[in-house]
Amino acid sequence: MMGMSPYLLALLAAVAFALGSVLQQRGTLETKASEGDPHFLVEILKKPVWLLGGALQVTGWILQAAALVDGSLIVVQSICALSLVIALPLGVRFSGQHIGKRSVAGALITLIGIIAFLYLGQPQGGTSTPSSSSWSTCLIISAGVMVTLTLFARKKQGPLAAVLFATAAGISYGFQAAVTKIFVTQLGNGIPFLLTSWTTYALILSALIGFGLQQSALKTGFLAPALAASNASVLASSVIFGVALYQETLSNGQERFSPAIIALAIAIIGVVMLASPENGPPVKMEPNTH
Numbered sequence: 001m002m003g004m005s006p007y008l009l010a011l012l013a014a015v016a017f018a019l020g021s022v023l024q025q026r027g028t029l030e031t032k033a034s035e036g037d038p039h040f041l042v043e044i045l046k047k048p049v050w051l052l053g054g055a056l057q058v059t060g061w062i063l064q065a066a067a068l069v070d071g072s073l074i075v076v077q078s079i080c081a082l083s084l085v086i087a088l089p090l091g092v093r094f095s096g097q098h099i100g101k102r103s104v105a106g107a108l109i110t111l112i113g114i115i116a117f118l119y120l121g122q123p124q125g126g127t128s129t130p131s132s133s134s135w136s137t138c139l140i141i142s143a144g145v146m147v148t149l150t151l152f153a154r155k156k157q158g159p160l161a162a163v164l165f166a167t168a169a170g171i172s173y174g175f176q177a178a179v180t181k182i183f184v185t186q187l188g189n190g191i192p193f194l195l196t197s198w199t200t201y202a203l204i205l206s207a208l209i210g211f212g213l214q215q216s217a218l219k220t221g222f223l224a225p226a227l228a229a230s231n232a233s234v235l236a237s238s239v240i241f242g243v244a245l246y247q248e249t250l251s252n253g254q255e256r257f258s259p260a261i262i263a264l265a266i267a268i269i270g271v272v273m274l275a276s277p278e279n280g281p282p283v284k285m286e287p288n289t290h
Contacts, residue, residue: 006071009063010079016060018086021227023053025091025218044215061180061207068181074123074248077177077238078114084231084271085111106228106273113267114235121260126247128185134245138178139202142171142237150213158220163229165217170233172210177234178241179203232271239264 027050031043044050060083067076085107146168153164183199194200217226242248250260 004066006067006069006076007079009067010071010076011082013060013063013067014080014083015086016056016063017080017083019090020053020056020060021083021087021214021218022090023056024050024215025053025226026050027053028215028219029221031219064177065180065184068177069184072123072125072242072248073178073181073246074121074239074242075118077174077234077242078118078123080177081114081231081235081267082111084227087227102273106270108270109273110231110267110270113263113265113270116263117260117267120256120263121250122256123242124249126249128182128246130182130245130247138175138241138244142175146171146209146213153216159222159225162217162220162222162226165213165220166226166229167233169210169213169217170230170235171237172206172213173230174234174237174241176203176206176210177238178245179206181246228271232268235264235271236268 024044027044027047030047030049060080064076064080067079088103088107149164149168149171153161153168156164179199179202183197183203186194186197186199214226214230217230220226250257
């Protein structure tokens with residue numbers, strides 16, 4: 001992957017994330033336990049289709065990490081957010097999702113919004129060494145929001161539960177990406193250094209938390225709301241983390257800055273449309289005991 005554009009790597013990561021999410025959803029829907037029952041997290045480990053999806057998610061993370069070596073956090077995460085658009089037709093093919101006209105419109109609006117945001121905003125990298133106080137502030141606020149969303153999600157059902165679980169997962173994944181940008185620069189320091197670095201454990205913990213929350217969202221059977229909310233919160237939190245942690249900036253010209261923000265808002269409107277419950281009943285599959 002040496003010599004490849006970080007943005008091409010990010011696009012390849014988006015494809016891997018999309019296919020991985022769809023296959024993982026298929027695996028979660030084949031389990032007997034409900035999304036509120038943590039036992040389904042054990043059951044999915046016996047599903048080959050889920051494991052294949054997991055392998056693709058890991059591949060996506062490796063591609064994303066490679067992109068973050070030289071790429072802006074905001075830009076890389078914006079491109080990775082396109083996994084939502086890519087996942088919808090894959091969901092029709094592999095897990096029998098019904099994708100309505102609003103979802104198609106939402107996907108197009110999201111795509112246009114992200115492309116316009118990147119073109120107009122032209123995000124630029126800042127510092128490569130965020131301060132410890134910045135990390136602490138982002139961690140505390142993110143954890144508080146995630147806990148609140150999860151508590152509400154456990155009391156809800158259907159697409160709303162999918163949105164709440166997935167939004168919390170997206171924040172965790174956004175934080176994971178922010179930590180990854182530091183982690184990849186430390187790989188050359190050797191195993192002993194990595195075992196004593198806080199970034200290693202923050203990366204593992206954020207990945208595990210995001211994993212559990214995202215699987216709970218997929219288990220509801222509503223693929224579009226789950227992926228839409230996850231991608232929206234990843235995108236929004238990554239912009240915030242990029243600015244707050246890495247001091248990344250958008251175009252300095254006011255004539256481009258304001259339209260860039262509007263384009264980002266349009267992209268988020270697109271994912272809100274995707275998160276609306278117009279896609280019919282959730283997909284259900286017979287539990288596979290093999």
